[in-house]
Amino acid sequence: MARRRQAVTIRHVAADAGVSLQTVSRVINKEPNVRPEMMARVQDSIARLGYVPSIAAQRMAGSRSYLIVALNDRERTIAGWRDRQGTDWVDQMLLGGMLTCAEHGYRMIVELVDTHSDHIERELLAAIAAIQPDGVILTPPHSENPLITRLLEEHRIAFARIGSRNAGPGFAVAMDEAGAARIATEHLIALGHRRIGFIAGPDEYELSGWRTDGWRTTMVDAGLPTDGLLAAGDFGFASGRAAAAALLGSAVPPTAIIACSDQMTLATLELARERGLDVPGDLSILCFDDTPIVRFVHPPLTAIVQPIAEVTARAVEQVIGDQSGDVAEPIIVPATLAVRASTGAPRSPA
Amino acid sequence: MARRRQAVTIRHVAADAGVSLQTVSRVINKEPNVRPEMMARVQDSIARLGYVPSIAAQRMAGSRSYLIVALNDRERTIAGWRDRQGTDWVDQMLLGGMLTCAEHGYRMIVELVDTHSDHIERELLAAIAAIQPDGVILTPPHSENPLITRLLEEHRIAFARIGSRNAGPGFAVAMDEAGAARIATEHLIALGHRRIGFIAGPDEYELSGWRTDGWRTTMVDAGLPTDGLLAAGDFGFASGRAAAAALLGSAVPPTAIIACSDQMTLATLELARERGLDVPGDLSILCFDDTPIVRFVHPPLTAIVQPIAEVTARAVEQVIGDQSGDVAEPIIVPATLAVRASTGAPRSPA
DNA sequence: CTGAAAGCGCTAACAC
């Protein structure tokens, strides 16, 4: 390795433009109180010399590091990568996060830490000490981890909690779960369905409740029944099968089912197929997560598209723009619906 | 934002342990010539105080930045994320890259730059100046971009070229394309196929040639014919369809086809289906890329699994360990085969 | 509005 030194530093620029270091610094940081004429001269030198400030030096001198850390759960993230099921949560996070960071001259560093671990505080502190990020983006399940949020708060590092709506330290940025459930339900109602089943997620996740509420409210608003149309799962395949079996086994089974995870939806599809139900003729199926697997199955599933990229982008904006102090309202980003072949009008009007 | 300062610095540690800054520095950097007793004392202080060196300060003082930049093509990467086809190239890169970096106390920063752009040099220089990475991992198509490799070489930054085998500056780390083609071909031969078609990629990509060679050599070694069994595509769906049509339209059509991209393979599958060919009964199909889409299609496709994570891990190791000077041989990582339902014994022995 | 001085946390080079 070469002993590397900055090729062109602020000193070169200052010399070239015939001004002091300080003036160059002011121009770089877009500070006021610089004559346009000076500014132009300095910027010209910067461009000509191809000068770019060293973030290490900037950080050292007490300014920003222009680094944002995206904190992901180690176990979960690695498992997702190893399984290769095509889940692109991280990719969408990068899409929204990196590009937004870049727009503001920042960079994003992905950091994996164990949520369960008792030394999570040490891990986080080490990352903060080493990187000295200007902000941190928390992803589930870190977003709700008080050990983490407290630490960040104490260290006065701006952070956002993705998937969280609770007020509290840091910015909460989440998808509109209830709204998504409403969109899904309304889509089915518009197709003519009246008995719409809902396979909810586990209670541990707050979002499960929001989604269920969204479905229920929409049904009630439309004057439709909800009794016997709600079943709970744990996001896993087996639980989805059981829930679907319960719904389809009732006296007057639903003509459509919304399931809150791709696995539960696939389970529902499998069960429907086994029972000789045509999809969507006999049963419309709607998935609450637009993973690739959901698109390549037959028929391709109508699905709620989670705006991960958008949510992350908003989170980054908040963190970068942090005019700290004001307790911001949670930011809620709307979801959209990808209509595919698994939903259609019920064959026999219910 | 708080004006943040390092909570606990090398100075605190030195004071706590009652030694000089330099001694602490030596311990941190595992330098020799420190008495075990001193070392223990310092390490105790470090642990107790929870000290972690600031990479900014380390870098400033002329040491390493412990940062590795993974340079990806902007357009391509973003398109992949937006399309959401489930391609997990980036994820696999992160899996291999981040974990290997972490093992060595490094961190990986993903950087997107435009290959086509004429200001690519400026973009790269800006990234280098800002981040001052200790190494760079080049991914296709950057790996073969002389503008990039020359720049890196001039700046004496260690780098690896993923997917490249040419000697030259930087470390070349690639999948064993020929070996993969051999594995694929041998798998089909073992099943009893004698007429095995091959849909190659475009010539612009060197790997196309390596794969074709692997197939041809294996066929010849087995005493099997290759005439009329090779067709070329451009990795896209349409070209794959045309190539498959050409192969299947010949006087004695192949009983198996290997296609060099998922799109071309899917095109082959579609064509087979349209022609009423049973897969794998009438036609075995093997894909040269194990993307999620390939796994969820019916039947799931037997596919070559590209060891992206492993390749990236090796690339990072090379870059970090860079004992520069020695022109290292290209590192070739073997591929594996995921056997699924799209390949089987030919119905009628050819 | 601009400049000069001091120092961020750490390591290289040199003393002892």
Place this chain on the structure above:
DNA sequence: GTGTTAGCGCTTTCAG
């Protein structure tokens, strides 16, 4: 073996 000195590139004071 260990400590001391000087500075990395930049921004923060504080003067002019």
